[in-house]
Amino acid sequence: MTQASTHETTYTPARAPAQGSAPAIDVAALRRTYTGGYTAVDGISFSVARGELFALLGTNGAGKTSTVELLEGLARPSGGTIRVLGHDPYTERAAVRPRVGVMLQEGGFPAELTVAETVRMCAGVTSGARPTGEALELVGLGHRADVRVKQLSGGERRRLDLALALLGRPEVLFLDEPTTGLDAEGRRDTWDLVRALRAEGTTVVLTTHYLEEAETLADRLAIMHRGRIEVSGTPAEVTASRPARIRFALPAGVPAGRLPLSLRAAEPTDGRVEIRTRRLQRDLGELLRWAEESGVELMGLDARSASLEEAFLDIASRRVETGETR
Structure with missing residues (x-):
């Protein structure tokens, strides 16, 4: 065009x-x-x-x-x-x-x-x-x-x-x-x-x-x-109605249990930790301070707000969960 x-x-x-x-x-x-x-x-x-x-x-x-x-x-x-x-x-x-x-x-x-x-x-x-x-x-x-x-x-x-x-x-x-x-x-x-x-x-x-x-x-x-x-x-x-996310991988020998209690997430999936949060700036700052003080390298660190796609897929997933066909 x-x-x-x-x-x-x-x-x-x-x-x-x-x-x-x-x-x-x-x-x-x-x-x-x-x-x-x-x-x-x-x-x-x-x-x-x-x-x-x-x-x-x-x-x-x-x-x-x-x-x-x-x-x-x-x-x-x-x-x-x-x-x-x-x-x-x-x-x-x-x-x-x-x-x-x-x-x-x-x-x-x-x-x-x-x-x-x-x-x-x-x-x-x-x-x-x-x-x-x-x-x-x-x-x-x-x-x-x-x-x-x-x-x-x-x-x-x-x-x-x-x-x-x-x-x-x-x-x-x-x-x-x-x-x-x-x-x-x-x-x-x-x-x-x-x-x-x-x-x-x-x-x-x-x-x-x-x-x-x-x-x-x-x-x-x-x-x-x-x-x-x-x-x-x-x-x-x-x-903004959806939580932001922080993703990263911890070095070998550093379990997710060492993270500050306020940042504990589910067990790592495929070696990567994911934290869902509605306080992205605050929690990311806390994570970075902990990593610096602990001498831990956060590999592949990715922090981002939720996307429209995530909001849409969350709603769409309800269709699958309820078995809706209409």
Whole structure:
């Protein structure tokens, strides 16, 4: 996506939701139950501020896709309420749809049309559509305008999906796995474009399996499990809910039992000691002082705060432990 480089923007740190203005999206006690009694969304509540990037994460079957379909107005909730830009996206679809852009996991394009023809076709049914050339340049496909869709790579089709989602200059943009199939350069270019859109005031709801993507882009995020939101907040708040860790190996002949009592951990695994702590700076300082005073070399010392991946995997592990299959 090198063509999109002119749209790159300096990264803006995550912002708290704007105060004093109605949220772009407001969800209260939302439920979705399918025929047969399966509840995919089980009474969740959250809001997304205008101009905010909100990431919705979860394991397969957690309910995030069912939630996003409700936000997009594709189905009627079984319970609860949704407001997108002040309207019910299902019953007031005509008021919401022209102001919203949607990038699905996989778009279906006529294979024989060119890229430009595909965009022009969609522009014909889009209010206030961008010019075709502008939409393609945004996503780095300007040089592929005359290529037939069937000749595009998987990553290029994802860029075309994004171009169509941006046609109507949406106030709210739903991105479902936007960088699947892209190479590293394409993923970074997409991130830059999404940041630029957010900086211009676009509200973005992102679903992704790339945790780095969520951690890098999101102002706030929520992790779903079994139809419910297990944890939410800024990426920093979510990771802070998990303990940090200190890992190292002790020299031969130095048992873990010699560590200060406050730092005693489980027996070493494969010769390495792991200490879980919510006082990383304090405990690391104590460990280093003990090692210096005892003349012990801590080999392969690694100390780090918890990651979003660890928070996510902790929630996902509950799915395995409970034998959940839904």
